[in-house]
Amino acid sequence: MGCFMYSMNAQASPSGQPPPAGSDVYRDLMTYMAWMSDGIPTGERLPGALYPKVPKPEGGYDLERGRVVYQQNCALCHGSDGQGTRNGAGDVRFPPLWGPQSYNWGAGMARINTAASFIKANMPFGKPYSLSDQDAWDVAAYLNSHERPKDPRQTGTVAEAAEAFHAGEDSFYGKTLNGHLLGTGAELSPQ
Template sequence: MTEPLPPTPGDDGDAQRIIFAITAALLILVVTYKVGQSDAPVQPPDEVAMDAAFSPPEESTIPAGPDGDAIRRGRLIFTTTSAHAGQYVGNGLTCSNCHLDAGRKADASPMWAAWVGYPAYRAKNGRVNTMEDRIRECFLYSMNAPASKAGTPPPYGDDVYRDLQSYFAWLATGAPSGKPLSGRGFVKLAVTPPGHDPARGATVFAGQCASCHGANGQGQANPDGSYTIPPLWGTRSFNWGAGMAGVASAAGFIKANMPYGQGNTLTDQQAWDVAAYVDSRERPRDPRQTATVDAARKKYHAKGDYYGQKIDGKVLGGS
């Protein structure tokens, strides 16, 4: 059979091949574009919202009626704890000494971020905690309830918990849940090569902290027994079971928030060292200690704090 002759330039066959080539090229471009689109990372709208900084509502927007009354009571308990829940407070602190700006400030363990994070498992007590459980432990350790008139935190179901939770829930109005919020808890500082040292921290404390907290760390007391500036150690401060007795937590808080109103002005090393100095001073007994300091250290303080260690010739934790 005779093969057909190829078409000469300009005939219909040549035109068809050109059209085919153009069509194929366009098809490749379209497919490439579509594949590129499907491979590109797409951030869902809800993730965009979660990445944005959350701002709690203004106090002026607290509603009227019973709900608003509970929110206002909760705020008063939070900011002036001894005046409104004093029977359960065994020291000179308020909740807002650690949770700054009435629980609103990011990187100072804000309560709007805590509220959306519970219930949650806590290794500290080995179980899932509700927000009421968490508040109770704050009274037990940070407010040193064992030294209070009641000798114990508020009983479960007490109105103190109800009002505080009303306040926290209101602070979290509009906050997304299911994912940790930016600014929650305290800043997590990387460990520095020199480590932390109380002796170096004493120098930082004298230069940066003593003007407010006093050379002896006892803060500034008012005639009614409340404090304008909180005590950092001693009988009127948090006890050895409090989270702030852990050097890492204290360092993160100090880095982001201290000196007051001048957060992030200390170096990481200064924050670690001054935290070590503050947390290596004696403070009230850990309520979990039922036997010796050594036994309690092995069970509750295996790492991260100075409990049970000898500082200036004295074993800490036995007071």
């Protein structure tokens, strides 16, 4: 349910909710995962599984360098505005990285260190490990310096949610950038 709520942002779905506990969707996903792992010894880590932790550069990260890395390496697939791209049928080809249709503030990818590690090991598409550690951190910070949907756990203020759910994270949640308090949530436009 966590993947539906945070990474897939159930708030952006027509129902606004993940499938209920006990739904056939979860059984089907588990069956698919078991089928995909057929013949794999239990507990064995396969090449390419997960991704490494990328150490934070000594000088930290820089949003302007991240913007340049994004435009040079990411915009072709994810759009110059970070809103992703769709195929001719309207299906998501490459997902939005910020804005109302992206993952929300509760997703692991909203943490800069998690995004940097994923980016380093997987991006640009088809060219994993082609970005330096610095580039991965810079572009991860740039992506996560934009507003996205609210953290679904937030019931009070951004400050309260920052303390309860985001304390100690390498994240922009609850911080003010360019005069905007991040975490207030990017809203979907009425259809």
